[in-house]
Amino acid sequence: xxxxxxxxxxxxxxxxLKESFIKLLSKKDITQITIKEICEDADINRAxxxxxxxxxxxxxxxxxxxxxxxxxxxxxxxARKDNHFNxxxxxxxxxxxxxxxxxxxxxxxxxxxxxxxxKRVMMLVYDxxxxxxxxxxxxxxxxxxxxxxxxxTGCVGIIQKWLEDGMDKSTRFMAEMIxxxxxxNTSK
Amino acid sequence: xxxxxxxxxxxxxxxxLKESFIKLLSKKDITQITIKEICEDADINRAxxxxxxxxxxxxxxxxxxxxxxxxxxxxxxxARKDNHFNxxxxxxxxxxxxxxxxxxxxxxxxxxxxxxxxKRVMMLVYDxxxxxxxxxxxxxxxxxxxxxxxxxTGCVGIIQKWLEDGMDKSTRFMAEMIxxxxxxNTSK
DNA sequence: TGACTATTAAACACAGTGTTTATTATATTG
DNA sequence: CAATATAATAAACACTGTGTTTAATAGTCA
Numbered sequence: 001x002x003x004x005x006x007x008x009x010x011x012x013x014x015x016x017l018k019e020s021f022i023k024l025l026s027k028k029d030i031t032q033i034t035i036k037e038i039c040e041d042a043d044i045n046r047a048x049x050x051x052x053x054x055x056x057x058x059x060x061x062x063x064x065x066x067x068x069x070x071x072x073x074x075x076x077x078x079a080r081k082d083n084h085f086n087x088x089x090x091x092x093x094x095x096x097x098x099x100x101x102x103x104x105x106x107x108x109x110x111x112x113x114x115x116x117x118x119k120r121v122m123m124l125v126y127d128x129x130x131x132x133x134x135x136x137x138x139x140x141x142x143x144x145x146x147x148x149x150x151x152x153t154g155c156v157g158i159i160q161k162w163l164e165d166g167m168d169k170s171t172r173f174m175a176e177m178i179x180x181x182x183x184x185n186t187s188k
Numbered sequence: 189x190x191x192x193x194x195x196x197x198x199x200x201x202x203x204x205l206k207e208s209f210i211k212l213l214s215k216k217d218i219t220q221i222t223i224k225e226i227c228e229d230a231d232i233n234r235a236x237x238x239x240x241x242x243x244x245x246x247x248x249x250x251x252x253x254x255x256x257x258x259x260x261x262x263x264x265x266x267a268r269k270d271n272h273f274n275x276x277x278x279x280x281x282x283x284x285x286x287x288x289x290x291x292x293x294x295x296x297x298x299x300x301x302x303x304x305x306x307k308r309v310m311m312l313v314y315d316x317x318x319x320x321x322x323x324x325x326x327x328x329x330x331x332x333x334x335x336x337x338x339x340x341t342g343c344v345g346i347i348q349k350w351l352e353d354g355m356d357k358s359t360r361f362m363a364e365m366i367x368x369x370x371x372x373n374t375s376k
Numbered sequence: 377t378g379a380c381t382a383t384t385a386a387a388c389a390c391a392g393t394g395t396t397t398a399t400t401a402t403a404t405t406g
Numbered sequence: 407c408a409a410t411a412t413a414a415t416a417a418a419c420a421c422t423g424t425g426t427t428t429a430a431t432a433g434t435c436a
Contacts (some may be wrong), residue, residue, distance in 0.1 A: 009402065009413050031219065031245060036392060045415050050394065057219060115303045119345075142357075143365070146346055150369055153345025154338040157307075161337040169330075177331070181338055197382050197433060224423060233384050238425065 014052060016042040021059055025107050030056055064108060064117045071097050072124055091125055092175035098159070099167055111160050118156040126152060126182075151182050202240060204230040209247055213295050218244055252296060252305045259285050260312055279313055280363035286347070287355055299348050306344040314340060314370075339370050 004010055020041035024033045033056055039046045053059045074097045075090065098105045109118055126148070139147065155178060162174055192198055208229035212221045221244055227234045241247045262285045263278065286293045297306055314336070327335065343366060350362055 004412080007403065007413070013414075034392060035394095046393090047395080047416090048414055051413080055393095111304050111307075116299050119299075146349060146365060147369065149345040149349040150342040153348070154342030157337040157341025157344075158334055160341070161334060177334060181335065192381075195382070195434065201383080222423060223425095234424090235385090235426080236383055239382080243424095 010052075013044055013048055017044055017049060017052070017059065018063055021056070022063070022104060022107065025060075026103075029112070030060060060114075063104075064114065067101075067104065067108060068117070068120055068124075070101075071121060075124060087125075088172075088175045088179050091178050092171045094121070094125065095159075095162075095171035095174050098163070099171060102163075102167065106163050109156075109159055110163055115153070115156065118159070119152050122152045122155045122159075126155075155182070198240075201232055201236055205232055205237060205240070205247065206251055209244070210251070210292060210295065214291075217300070218248060248302075251292075252302065255289075255292065255296060256305070256308055256312075258289075259309060263312060275313075276360075276363045276367050279366050280359045282309070282313065283347075283350070283359035283362050286351070287359060290351075290355065294351050297344075297347055298351055303341070303344065306347070307340050310340045310343045310347075314343075343370070 017038060020038050021033070024037060024041065035049055035056060036046060038056070038059075039049050053062070071094060075093050078090070078093050098109065107113065109121070158174070158178060158181075162169060205226060208226050209221070212225060212229065223237055223244060224234060226244070226247075227237050241250070259282060263281050266278070266281050286297065295301065297309070346362070346366060346369075350357060
């Protein structure tokens with residue numbers, strides 16, 4: 001039983017729509033991008049766009065979710081091979097992924113991007129690991145929650161700066177710095 | 189010499205346009221708000237809107253800048269009275285201001301708001317104070333810059349959580365927590 | 377009061393939206 | 407390959423909102 005999602009035509013349509021949207025997004029703000037414009041660039045009928053997406057923002061959200069899934073899969077792949085789960089290496093994996101997909105990541109993870117989405121990226125790491133540290137009874141629960149918020153958004157800021165600076169620091173340098181900054185908060 | 193900015197009619201027009209915009213913003217996303225809608229709610233001619241603003245986003249930006257100026261003035265007022273500059277009290281002042289202007293601040297400082305603007309709010313504090321700590325030669329300059337980014341955006345996350353939780357923690361509690369979390373990073 | 381100018385109503389051409397229709401093109405399956 | 411299914415298309419539709427211009431009106435200020 002095949003769903004319409006597997007149809008080659010559907011795959012192609014979605015692919016070129018995403019490509020055109022990202023292309024436009026690199027040139028101007030999403031608020032200035034029209035559906036008509038996306039469709040013309042992708043050479044796809046406007047009615048077809050509406051068959052798949054509600055509007056630009058819906059398309060954006062779906063691209064974000066895909067990216068999140070891809071990063072997650074990339075991490076899981078690593079975790080499966082090496083059984084010893086090393087925090088530094090795990091975070092380094094995220095930086096690696098971002099570097100390998102710099103074009104899209106620069107758009108979605110920059111300061112223009114959606115903070116809520118960016119937080120979700122960082123949560124990929126911290127939900128699995130560091131949150132445990134804060135739950136070891138050192139801090140009160142309410143305090144730990146604030147530290148968690150601080151850590152997550154703080155890391156978003158670090159990634160943004162890294163991207164703005166042209167990713168000139170190595171992924172290992174970044175990962176170690178993040179570990180240093182974040183375990184700091186939780187180890188006392 | 190009076191500029192047109194001082195004209196009562198202009199003041200009124202801008203005031204009601206801002207009020208209506210904020211009212212709409214509390215009901216729906218900015219992407220769903222039209223200029224026509226704002227003007228109808230404010231009972232202002234659409235041509236008059238264009239005499240003052242380019243679009244919704246321009247209006248938004250101007251409201252943000254005003255809020256930033258107001259917070260800055262609020263802090264300066266305090267700094268003038270008490271000569272002893274206390275970091276905790278300074279940060280507490282910001283939380284106080286937010287609490288006193290909760291309606292608007294909840295919109296502009298929430299996770300839906302613009303991160304770049306939110307960073308600027310936090311910079312009000314850190315440009316004056318903590319950045320010095322990182323420049324005392326403990327960290328390398330490049331490291332200090334990342335710590336600065338981490339701190340600024342981290343604090344944005346804390347404020348967002350505070351607002352989401354209905355501002356149930358006292359302003360003093362919040363200020364002390366922030367001092368603890370942020371001087372932590374810079375004192376070693 | 378008189379000069380000034382912000383605001384207004386009305387109209388304009390225009391661009392983009394979201395949906396529907398019948399037709400065409402392509403993919404899948406037996 | 408042929409038959410079936412369905413995705414994509416072109417064209418048209420009414421509609422909403424945009425951004426600007428015009429001349430008239432109303433409010434402000436000194």
